[in-house]
Amino acid sequence: MKHKIIKVIKIIMIIIVSFIALLFVLFFRPNLSIERLENTYFTEHSSYIDITVPSLDNEELDIRLHYQDLGNPTNEVVVLLHGAFASSHTFIPWAEKLIEENYRVILIDLPYHGLSGGFSDHVTSLRRSSYAVKALLDSLEIASLYIGGNSMGGGVSWYFTGAFHDVYFDVKGLILIDSIYPSTPSQRTDQFALLRHPVISNIASRMTPRFLLKSILEGIYGSASTLEKETLDRYYNLLRKEGNRQAILRNTSELLIFEDLLDLLANIHEDDIPVLIMWGEEDSWIPVDTVLLFEDVLPEAVIIIYEGLGHVPMEENPLLTVENLIMFLNE
Structure with missing residues (x-):
């Protein structure tokens, strides 16, 4: 027996x-090596810069950023920031059209994304990313600009504008594309503590087959748009850069106070900064009803809702959306 x-x-x-x-x-x-990825995604307009940003305790944090600088350096500047899982390359179709309209365009890979690095303490926040953008623009001696972003990049854009306008920069306009709205960072529950262990997160983060990412991306597109193979390849390849996938599981967020974030949006309204809000009607990640929250605090904003588009309208229909952007910039 x-x-x-x-x-x-x-x-x-x-x-x-x-x-x-x-x-x-x-x-x-x-993982894919940085050298292999650079062969495809480090463009003729690309550069790296090593910068420092302050922690909440005013300690210096080092990070290397990748960015793309397109257009005549003497033209008006438009800074564009991508969302989660994406990179600066998502805005290249916009940038190509904007430089034809005599704008200089700065596209930035935010921390833990694209070809950029991350912080050694594995902490992230809108505040840190905003200071990273500030440090880059300071190094480029840019003091006047339009700034905008999609999803997470939209959050960095309104944080940057509310915190730095009339202090360090003249922000001439703000563009929010399916942007995150102010909120207190969600606290990870104990059931995810094991996944944050360096060894466990290193293994678990690599369990990312292409079909899984394809399913996620197709889910954020609207019914009137199609995920192109080249776009899927870019998302998948850059996600596999060493550290990028692990950051999704391992990173924690700075605790930012909800009321302070609302105050930043109030600053934008009080300073009469022009705002353009662009939203895909079929956004499944950040519902279109979020526009009403922004409208409450930014009542003068120009609002455009795109029928049939989802969470990334600038990527799903770049020609239509960039035309609307140019009209806003030229007004």
């Missing part, structure tokens, strides 16, 4: 190990 039990246990263990091995083969994807 004892031998039978041991035999059954062995069979069960073999099945379990085999199942884990099968999952590993099906889902595991290794």
